[in-house]
Each structure stands twice: as structure tokens, then as C-alpha cells.
């Protein structure tokens with residue numbers, strides 16, 4: 001797909017940057033042990049499934065999260081999704097049946113799959129993103145990856161390489177004639193790879209962010225090529241994640257939730273000393289102006305702030321990711 005300036009943009013990237021792509025993490029298992037692996041400790045090696053930040057245990061859970069963000073596509077990731085190919089096929093079939101064949105699916109893998117590996121995914125996955133091991137980059141044409149690219153293209157997949165920016169990345173230019181795209185993710189610092197990063201003398205570019213110093217410079221020799229795209233750590237956080245959260249927030253916010261410009265939701269919460277009914281009456285709430293969750297009353301934060309003299313109990317303003325996601329901040333009132 002051609003973008004501005006006639007540069008190729010993977011279809012999956014177009015949806016991702018609009019925040020319209022569900023991130024489907026199908027397993028934390030992976031047989032590689034990349035020293036820069038960004039997986040968090042709670043997912044690494046764990047054979048469970050998450051859709052965005054929500055753990056999934058049924059098809060309904062998967063579809064609910066996709067609907068919550070009005071997803072237009074899905075990125076299947078891990079770990080290595082090709083260690084659980086039946087699970088991948090099942091999830092992709094569920095998504096394509098629910099949202100139609102135009103629901104764009106891209107799949108990440110650390111493997112170099114064969115045509116036999118990929119055939120069951122034809123029609124379920126649209127785009128493949130291969131991640132060859134860093135140790136192989138200097139001899140990439142002698143590895144199984146060129147064969148995997150050819151096999152995948154012959155089956156009709158769009159095929160690209162997706163790797164973090166690391167020293168020596170310019171060697172991957174040898175693959176450019178074969179692939180549709182090469183995506184370079186700015187190398188990010190993570191809890192589980194911090195020791196490996198320190199052992200190699202790496203450090204953060206800015207203590208306020210996750211990008212590793214020097215990562216953009218390593219990628220620079222490739223950046224002029226029309227098939228190459230660089231995805232910065234700041235862009236991922238500031239644009240992709242924010243847009244995805246906003247889509248979810250707009251779809252799932254309750255009438256009294258305030259949606260912030262970052263895509264979080266903000267509401268007031270009181271655990272009344274007296275009964276819930278008493279607090280609701282004292283605050284003059286009715287209908288959709290409140291919800292009772294685990295014995296607490298949730299309502300518009302400014303309404304609680306204005307009425308706090310009328311009730312007693314622990315009160316706070318809560319900011320969290322949408323759809324009951326991670327709590328970002330609790331400010332006592």
C-alpha cells in the first residue's frame with residue numbers, strides 16, 4: 001500500500017497508527033531468548049491469551065474487546081504465535097466471521113515458517129511480519145528467512161520484516177528486494193531486558209521515556225528506503241496507544257465518566273459509611289448518574305466533589321484505562 005511520498009506502508013500499520021488495531025497476544029511462549037525481548041514478566045513464558053490489556057478465556061471475551069474499540073483489524077503477537085497455530089487460526093476465524101474478511105490481520109513470528117506451516121492461515125491472516133534473530137542479520141541470505149518470505153508471498157500474504165533497531169541492522173537491506181516492507185521499532189528498555197541492556201553498555205535516551213540511546217542512529221542507514229518504516233517509542237505511546245484508548249473510552253464510557261484527552265476515564269468514587277441508598281439519596285443521584293460497584297458508588301467526579309459535605313465515607317477521584325482497565329491514579333477527596 002502506498003502512503004504519502006510514495007513510500008510503502010504495511011496495511012496493518014495504517015490501522016495501528018489510527019489506534020484501530022486490536023492487539024491479540026496469543027501466548028507468552030517463545031523458543032528464542034532474545035536479550036532485548038520486550039515482554040513483561042507477567043507475560044513472558046505464560047501460555048495465556050490477552051486482547052489489548054484484557055485476559056481472554058472465550059470467544060465472547062475476544063469479540064467484546066474488539067467491539068469495545070471498534071477494531072478494524074488485529075495484530076497477532078506473543079511470544080511466538082506460531083507455537084500455537086491452531087489457536088491463532090481459531091481466533092482469526094472468529095474475528096473474520098464476526099467482522100468480515102476485510103478485518104485486517106497481521107501476524108508476528110520469530111520463526112521462518114514453511115509453506116506447510118502457513119497454508120492453514122491462508123484467508124485468516126493477511127500479513128506476516130518475520131523477526132529473524134539478531135545473530136543472523138549479518139548472514140541473512142544464508143538463513144531460512146528468504147525461503148520463508150518467498151513461500152509466504154506465493155501463498156498471497158503480504159510479507160515484511162519487523163525488528164527492533166539494533167547495531168548491524170543495515171545488513172537487513174539484503175532482504176529488501178524480497179519483502180513488501182521492513183518495519184523497525186525503536187529499541188525500548190524493559191524490566192525483563194534491563195540487565196541485558198546494561199551488560200551491553202546501553203542506556204535510556206531520556207529518563208522520562210523507554211527509548212534506548214542510539215537506537216534511531218543504528219536504523220538511519222536504512223531510513224531513506226521506500227519499504228522501510230521506523231516506529232519510534234514516543235509515537236507508539238503518544239499516538240497509537242492514545243488513539244486506541246480513545247476509541248475504547250468513547251465506546252464504553254458511562255454517562256458520568258469523563259473521557260480525558262489521553263483516552264483514560266475519570267470518575268468519582270465513595271465508599272459510604274452508611275448504606276449505598278443513603279449516599280445516593282444524599283447526593284441526589286438517579287438513573288444513569290451513578291453505578292454501584294463492589295459496594296462503592298461511582299459517579300461524576302465533580303458531582304462528588306460538590307456534594308462531599310452531604311455524605312461521609314472514603315472518597316476519591318479515579319483515573320483509569322477505559323473499560324475497567326488499569327488504574328492510573330487515585331486522588332483522595
Ligand code: SF4
Pocket residue numbers: 030031032033034036037038039078079080109110131
Ligand atoms: S522472538 Fe520475539 S517474543 Fe521471542 S524472545 Fe525474541 S523478541 Fe521475545
